[in-house]
Amino acid sequence: xxxxxxxxxxxxxxxxxxxxxxxxxxxxxxxxxxxxxxxxxxxxxxxxxxxxxxxxxxxxxxxxxxxxxxxxxxxxxxxxxxxxxxxxxxxxxxxxxxxxxxxxxxxxxxxxxxxxxxxxxxxxxxxxxxxxxxxxxxxxxxxxxxxxxxxxxxxxxxxxxxxxxxxxxxxxxxxxxxxxxxxxxxxxxxxxxxxxx
Amino acid sequence: xxxxxxxxxxxxxxxxxxxxxxxxxxxxxxxxxxxxxxxxxxxxxxxxxxxxxxxxxxxxxxxxxxxxxxxxxxxxxxxxxxxxxxxxxxxxxxxxxxxxxxxxxxxxxxxxxxxxxxxxxxxxxxxxxxxxxxxxxxxxxxxxxxxxxxxxxxxxxxxxxxxxxxxxxxxxxxx
Numbered sequence: 001x002x003x004x005x006x007x008x009x010x011x012x013x014x015x016x017x018x019x020x021x022x023x024x025x026x027x028x029x030x031x032x033x034x035x036x037x038x039x040x041x042x043x044x045x046x047x048x049x050x051x052x053x054x055x056x057x058x059x060x061x062x063x064x065x066x067x068x069x070x071x072x073x074x075x076x077x078x079x080x081x082x083x084x085x086x087x088x089x090x091x092x093x094x095x096x097x098x099x100x101x102x103x104x105x106x107x108x109x110x111x112x113x114x115x116x117x118x119x120x121x122x123x124x125x126x127x128x129x130x131x132x133x134x135x136x137x138x139x140x141x142x143x144x145x146x147x148x149x150x151x152x153x154x155x156x157x158x159x160x161x162x163x164x165x166x167x168x169x170x171x172x173x174x175x176x177x178x179x180x181x182x183x184x185x186x187x188x189x190x191x192x193x194x195x196x197x
Numbered sequence: 198x199x200x201x202x203x204x205x206x207x208x209x210x211x212x213x214x215x216x217x218x219x220x221x222x223x224x225x226x227x228x229x230x231x232x233x234x235x236x237x238x239x240x241x242x243x244x245x246x247x248x249x250x251x252x253x254x255x256x257x258x259x260x261x262x263x264x265x266x267x268x269x270x271x272x273x274x275x276x277x278x279x280x281x282x283x284x285x286x287x288x289x290x291x292x293x294x295x296x297x298x299x300x301x302x303x304x305x306x307x308x309x310x311x312x313x314x315x316x317x318x319x320x321x322x323x324x325x326x327x328x329x330x331x332x333x334x335x336x337x338x339x340x341x342x343x344x345x346x347x348x349x350x351x352x353x354x355x356x357x358x359x360x361x362x363x364x365x366x367x368x369x370x371x372x
Contacts, residue, residue: 022269031259044262048269052276115253122250137219138254144221163215166247173246 003068007061018058022051025068028140029075035135036079038124046082050075069149072140076132076150083128122172130165133158206239214240218247 001020009017029050033043053074054061061067123131129151136142136150147158210233216222217230234240 026261026266027259030261030265034259040262044265044268047261048265048272051269052272055273055276112256116257119250119254119257138251144219159212159215162219163211166215166243169250170243170246173249 007067011058011061018055021054025071026051029071031139032072032075032135033079035120035123035139036076036128036132037082038120042082042086046075046078049078053078066149069142069146072136072142072150073152079132080128122169126165126168130161130168133161134165137162206237206243210237210240211243214244215247218244 003021003024006017006020006024010021026047030043030047033046033050034040037043037046050071054071061070123135126134132151133147136147142150144155144158147162148155151158210230213222213226213230214234217227222230234244
């Protein structure tokens with residue numbers, strides 16, 4: 001069923017349609033909140049709050065394709081409020097860069113959990129305005145236009161923040177990791193390489 | 198491969214590289230990028246780091262804890278209950294304690310009504326004109342009596358309103 005149909009049914013009082021919207025987007029919204037807040041409990045709370053606001057503001061629900069952007073805008077605002085309350089965000093500095101690269105283990109031998117920890121530490125080291133853009137791009141697969149809509153900014157601002165975050169990423173990535181990855185990919189069949197890209 | 202940590206390429210190839218990585222670069226522009234990548238170590242390193250980060254970030258399977266749905270539906274039920282509950286507290290309060298928000302239009306209409314009513318009502322008279330303004334008390338003066346003194350100066354009577362000036366003698370003569 002399309003979003004449009006679900007939203008229309010929900011606005012006409014169909015509670016099951018709301019549950020349908022919730023089931024469709026809860027995973028994505030939770031993942032976004034988790035990566036923004038890096039705390040599972042807070043992420044669950046903010047995700048629930050986001051959908052409660054959707055329920056409250058059913059009259060203002062957008063029936064167009066921008067519903068997804070609107071949903072993530074609400075989630076984003078809730079996350080920023082939560083971060084502001086807890087003042088947990090850490091600015092990117094030289095110290096946090098050094099902290100990230102502590103393991104000398106080659107990437108192929110790194111446990112999945114270590115890789116996940118690296119990603120989390122890197123995200124935590126970014127300021128929220130850079131973090132949100134990177135998460136919306138890498139985890140939610142939103143386009144530049146959609147990210148601009150969610151973050152209430154322009155497309156050039158989105159690009160600038162995204163590129164800046166990636167510059168930082170290139171700085172903290174171990175050169176050996178990249179060499180190793182390149183060597184490993186050289187040995188892989190072409191089909192797998194295409195699928196990966 | 199160039200292992201310098203910072204990216205030192207021009208802005209334009211750098212931008213189209215990211216657009217390519219994000220699926221926003223048109224097919225027509227891709228050959229130009231590939232040509233550049235063949236010659237630029239720093240752009241290749243940047244591309245590798247983005248792809249590696251993407252691969253690492255997908256190692257984590259993010260799933261919502263099962264208890265979350267139940268907790269959410271409970272919160273939703275509470276919210277619905279709160280919004281559906283009829284507030285009777287105002288019924289128990291006396292009318293003069295009731296504080297209600299009044300719209301600007303209603304307030305203006307009320308003010309206009311009071312103004313028109315004020316125009317229609319008769320003006321209350323502040324002075325009773327049925328009674329004489331000045332009540333003179335007559336005083337008989339016996340002119341043959343040398344003891345009585347006639348004062349030739351005017352007498353001023355101050356009342357709440359106009360000031361009346363009169364000559365005492367002439368008034369007495371009229372009486």
